[in-house]
Amino acid sequence: MSDALALVDAHHHVWNLDLRPQPWLDEPGHEPLRRSFSSRALRSAATRPIAGRRLTSTVVVQCMTSVPETRDLLALADSDPLVGAVVGWADLTSPAIGDILDELRARPGGEYLRALRHIVQDESDPEWLQQPAVERGLRAVQDSGLGYDVLIRSHQFPQAIRLAERLPELPLVLNHAGKPPLARRELTDWSQQLRGLARHPQVRCKVSGLVTEADHEKWTVDDIRPVWDVLLSAFGPDRLMFGSDWPVCVLAGGWNRWAATVEELLDGCSATEIHAVLAGTATAFYHLTPAPTKEGTPCS
Structure with a gap:
């Protein structure tokens, strides 16, 4: 598949509960997630294309x-060609944070570390x-060239x-659009x-994690659209960047279902803009393999 038809899932998780228990899964309502999820399981789950694009990188x-x-x-x-980048964790408060990052980047697969998260x-x-x-x-983190x-x-x-104001050279990406309170339908603030x-x-x-902020059973595209409209207006x-938040989704x-929703939200966008959301922005931020864009008319 050409880069012009790339589809990057910019946000997913894997876990092996036999190797590393996930205490947060003990919270009520997380029962469907209380099993191991692998990148192979993601391949099996992510079968629907978006705008003619099938999943190429994550x-x-x-x-x-x-x-x-x-x-x-x-x-x-390092072992799975589907995974193009890793957002990892390290103790930001440690005086040895620079050494920790150096150690992570020196190990097998270390070149895939592109950002940290807490x-x-x-x-x-x-x-x-x-x-x-x-x-x-x-x-x-900034000095190490990470986001x-x-x-x-x-x-x-x-x-x-305040973080964005104080560290203007640190590349930042807001996860899950800042978790808008969709279930309460209180979006003004x-x-x-x-x-x-x-x-x-x-x-x-x-553009990820929105459906789990809405009513899990009753949400529709119309519930998500007001958030999408704000995101499109605010960020362009x-x-x-598209993210699934699988398997939490x-x-x-x-x-x-989330892929189908994103395709509907993108209706009215040009090929260039669709490419940005589905591949280009994530490719640039996480330093994935570059993908070319196409020309077109702006989102309506």
Whole structure:
């Protein structure tokens, strides 16, 4: 398949519960996820094309605050051609963060480490990203040529905005669009805060994780569309990237239903803009194999 028909899933997870238990799966409602999920299982699940494109590359993202898990993900990327990049974890507060990153990048698969992520959504400190030790660690991430995946809930936008202000050279990508409260249908504050973050040109945004913020059983494309419209207006297609959040999306319809939804949301976009959302933005941010774009008319 040519690069012009590439489809990059910029956000998915794998876990082997026999090797590394995932305590977060013990939370009520996560029963369908309490089994192991491999990249082979992703291939089996992701069968629906989007705009004529079938899955060609993925970015696998950490789940645990665990360097050993990151080593596992790097080994997976080294052995599985589907995985083009890894978003790992390392302790940003460690004085040895630079050495930790060097060790990860020196091991087999280390060249696939393209970004770090921390589960900021679980931190109670409203200024966690501004802690001096954290900021020092993020500067080390920047100096290493890596990006940073921002995982926050909608009430945590202020600290993400301050991060973008203080570290304008650090490439950032907002995970799951900042988790808009779709189930409550209260999007006004989320929209204002997201637009504030989008004003910083180094920030990208993943169109992912939305269905699990909506009513898992009853959501429709019309429920998702108001969020899409804000994202398209705030970031533009060249700063948006498709992600499935598989297998978490299994809780609300699965990979193929989300793929069908994204295709419907992209209706009215040009070939160039579709390419950006489905491959180009993720390719540039995570330094995947470059893919050419096509010309066309803008999104309507």
